[in-house]
Amino acid sequence: xxxxxxxxxxxxxxxxxxxxxxxxxxxxxxxxxxxxxxxxxxxxxxxxxxxxxxxxxxxxxxxxxxxxxxxxxxxxxxxxxxxxxxxxxxxxxxxxxxxxxxxxxxxxxxxxxxxxxxxxxxxxxxxxxxxxxxxxxxxxxxxxxxxxxxxxxxxxxxxxxxxxxxxxxxxxxxxxxxxxxxxxxxxxxxxxxxxxxxxxxxxxxxxxxxxxxxxxxxxxxxxxxxxxxxxxxxxxxxxxxxxxxxxxxxxxxxxxxxxxxxxxxxxxxxxxx
Amino acid sequence: xxxxxxxxxxxxxxxxxxxxxxxxxxxxxxxxxxxxxxxxxxxxxxxxxxxxxxxxxxxxxxxxxxxxxxxxxxxxxxxxxxxxxxxxxxxxxxxxxxxxxxxxxxxxxxxxxxxxxxxxxxxxxxxxxxxxxxxxxxxxxxxxxxxxxxxxxxxxxxxxxxxxxxxxxxxxxxxxxxxxxxxxxxxxxxxxxxxxxxxxxxxxxxxxxxxxxxxxxxxxxxxxxxxxxxxxxxxxxxxxxxxxxxxxxxxxxxxxxxxxxxxxxxxxxxxxxxxxxxxxxxxxxxxxxxxxxxxxxxxxxxxxxxxxxxxxxxxxxxxxxxxxxxxxxxxxxxxxxxxxxxxxxxxxxxxxxxxxxxxxxxxxxxxxxxxxxxxxxx
Numbered sequence: 001x002x003x004x005x006x007x008x009x010x011x012x013x014x015x016x017x018x019x020x021x022x023x024x025x026x027x028x029x030x031x032x033x034x035x036x037x038x039x040x041x042x043x044x045x046x047x048x049x050x051x052x053x054x055x056x057x058x059x060x061x062x063x064x065x066x067x068x069x070x071x072x073x074x075x076x077x078x079x080x081x082x083x084x085x086x087x088x089x090x091x092x093x094x095x096x097x098x099x100x101x102x103x104x105x106x107x108x109x110x111x112x113x114x115x116x117x118x119x120x121x122x123x124x125x126x127x128x129x130x131x132x133x134x135x136x137x138x139x140x141x142x143x144x145x146x147x148x149x150x151x152x153x154x155x156x157x158x159x160x161x162x163x164x165x166x167x168x169x170x171x172x173x174x175x176x177x178x179x180x181x182x183x184x185x186x187x188x189x190x191x192x193x194x195x196x197x198x199x200x201x202x203x204x205x206x207x208x209x210x211x212x213x214x215x216x217x218x219x220x221x222x223x224x225x226x227x228x229x230x231x232x233x234x235x236x237x238x239x240x241x242x243x244x245x246x247x248x249x250x251x252x253x254x255x256x257x258x259x260x261x262x263x264x265x266x267x268x269x270x271x272x273x
Numbered sequence: 274x275x276x277x278x279x280x281x282x283x284x285x286x287x288x289x290x291x292x293x294x295x296x297x298x299x300x301x302x303x304x305x306x307x308x309x310x311x312x313x314x315x316x317x318x319x320x321x322x323x324x325x326x327x328x329x330x331x332x333x334x335x336x337x338x339x340x341x342x343x344x345x346x347x348x349x350x351x352x353x354x355x356x357x358x359x360x361x362x363x364x365x366x367x368x369x370x371x372x373x374x375x376x377x378x379x380x381x382x383x384x385x386x387x388x389x390x391x392x393x394x395x396x397x398x399x400x401x402x403x404x405x406x407x408x409x410x411x412x413x414x415x416x417x418x419x420x421x422x423x424x425x426x427x428x429x430x431x432x433x434x435x436x437x438x439x440x441x442x443x444x445x446x447x448x449x450x451x452x453x454x455x456x457x458x459x460x461x462x463x464x465x466x467x468x469x470x471x472x473x474x475x476x477x478x479x480x481x482x483x484x485x486x487x488x489x490x491x492x493x494x495x496x497x498x499x500x501x502x503x504x505x506x507x508x509x510x511x512x513x514x515x516x517x518x519x520x521x522x523x524x525x526x527x528x529x530x531x532x533x534x535x536x537x538x539x540x541x542x543x544x545x546x547x548x549x550x551x552x553x554x555x556x557x558x559x560x561x562x563x564x565x566x567x568x569x570x571x572x573x574x575x576x577x578x579x580x581x582x583x584x585x586x587x588x589x590x591x592x593x594x595x596x597x598x599x600x601x602x603x604x605x606x607x608x609x610x611x612x613x614x615x616x617x618x619x620x621x622x623x624x625x626x627x628x629x630x631x632x633x634x635x636x637x638x639x640x641x642x643x644x645x646x647x648x649x650x651x
Contacts, residue, residue: 162368167360
């Protein structure tokens with residue numbers, strides 16, 4: 001292996017420090033025994049214990065979870081449908097406009113999305129709460145799902161679906177029995193992406209949330225305005241570990257599956273030869 | 274024991290299983306199939322043969338129901354297929370890419386079509402086992418498609434498409450992905466299976482040898498039109514056009530002016546040499562006006578090669594050997610005639626140790642019989 005030059009070492013260190021130093025500091029201070037965030041007074045896990053006693057945080061976490069699951073599920077269904085139409089339907093009048101409109105929310109400033117949704121809910125007289133946050137998150141997460149799923153559908157061998165039709169499936173059961181199981185990894189990663197986006201969204205949620213429902217990011221943001229507490233550090237550390245475990249778990253599973261497939265194919269080639 | 278000849282196309286009392294009636298298919302401005310009429314009979318092994326882009330795959334996809342004809346009518350088993358979706362046709366297709374479901378085992382792939390028929394479980398299982406035995410896949414039933422070899426995948430695709438016992442099986446370049454040796458073995462397997470199951474097969478291929486081997490009749494296609502439909506031997510020995518003669522096997526084409534003479538035609542093809550003569554066989558309906566342009570098509574293996582001018586042969590021409598292709602079992606001599614026309618003559622190397630009397634730059638004579646050549650108008 002080539003040795004790294006001093007330039008490579010420096011840029012690597014700086015890069016990683018830039019990315020992870022803030023989070024490392026946050027994690028370290030979540031184990032601080034002192035109430036003062038900036039003064040280190042020994043190791044303790046008491047803030048994690050106190051977090052579990054704080055009903056406001058627990059309520060917010062529950063709302064966030066409900067919103068995340070509901071919104072990402074809805075967004076996955078709608079986004080997959082949109083991706084299917086975009087990839088499969090070929091040319092129809094207004095196709096370019098339609099596909100452009102699907103992707104527009106990706107670059108739309110969140111403030112505008114949030115504000116427009118707020119105005120819509122007010123004009124329709126809808127009470128703001130969990131339901132409106134779910135709708136708002138579905139709206140912006142859907143386009144991410146449709147990007148992920150349509151990139152998978154482009155490489156999907158359409159003759160598989162034709163084979164299913166040929167063997168007696170209706171178009172819907174062909175989708176359910178053949179297409180969906182095969183594109184499932186993309187659909188699942190679309191769901192995970194939508195869930196993550198919903199989990200950490202602050203801007204849109206604060207426009208569409210009402211007094212009855214507060215999500216965790218809103219709660220954290222408003223708590224921090226009164227001063228950073230070690231409790232918040234603990235909460236953020238938990239969130240970081242959940243995300244990290246999810247990402248590492250997925251990538252290990254993908255790698256294992258790829259290795260197994262490669263081994264099987266080699267075995268088949270040997271058996272044939 | 275005499276085996277009755279299978280030729281339902283010559284029997285006017287037979288009703289065809291598939292009828293194309295004036296079928297045209299357009300994709301935008303492009304005409305893929307141009308006003309096609311064609312009959313295919315029960316138990317036939319029918320080959321659609323042509324270069325890529327000739328419309329053979331479109332014909333097949335219209336039979337499967339993936340494409341609808343722009344004009345005209347397709348009738349299968351006496352029923353107009355207009356608007357009938359693929360899942361309601363008693364037609365199954367074996368895809369070029371095999372299209373095996375990667376998430377299902379070999380067993381489940383074969384059972385897939387049967388599950389859609391709401392059969393009792395034991396009937397379904399018995400049918401899957403039967404298909405596994407037929408295609409010698411019993412050992413591999415539990416494997417996934419990516420865990421078996423290409424030849425095995427091909428057999429899974431065949432078993433899956435035959436499991437529902439369709440009236441008609443469509444095969445889209447079924448052997449294209451296999452190497453030559455495996456392909457030849459599989460061709461005979463396909464023929465056996467076709468005979469044993471009594472299913473009508475329609476195969477799409479660009480491989481003329483494959484079509485000649487497996488098919489009862491071949492339709493040679495070009496640019497959306499069927500040029501000739503005939504048995505393999507008739508396609509080879511009695512092509513109806515230069516295109517067909519040239520597409521199937523090797524052929525020498527000599528162009529000239531035709532004139533009726535005796536029992537056939539004389540063809541004037543070069544100055545200062547006697548015309549070539551071809552006898553008109555009974556049933557060969559071609560008729561060319563005197564002086565009209567005509568082509569003589571002669572297969573290389575029907576051209577004999579001599580050192581001296583052969584005596585008593587009407588068709589003898591002189592030339593010089595330009596090239597010799599030694600293929601082991603055969604040798605092909607490329608001979609240039611006085612007017613520049615190249616003619617190939619093929620001889621079988623029947624003796625292992627023999628002096629081959631001809632070599633490069635030799636002056637030789639070529640000859641063929643009155644009936645060896647086919648006279649074509651186009």
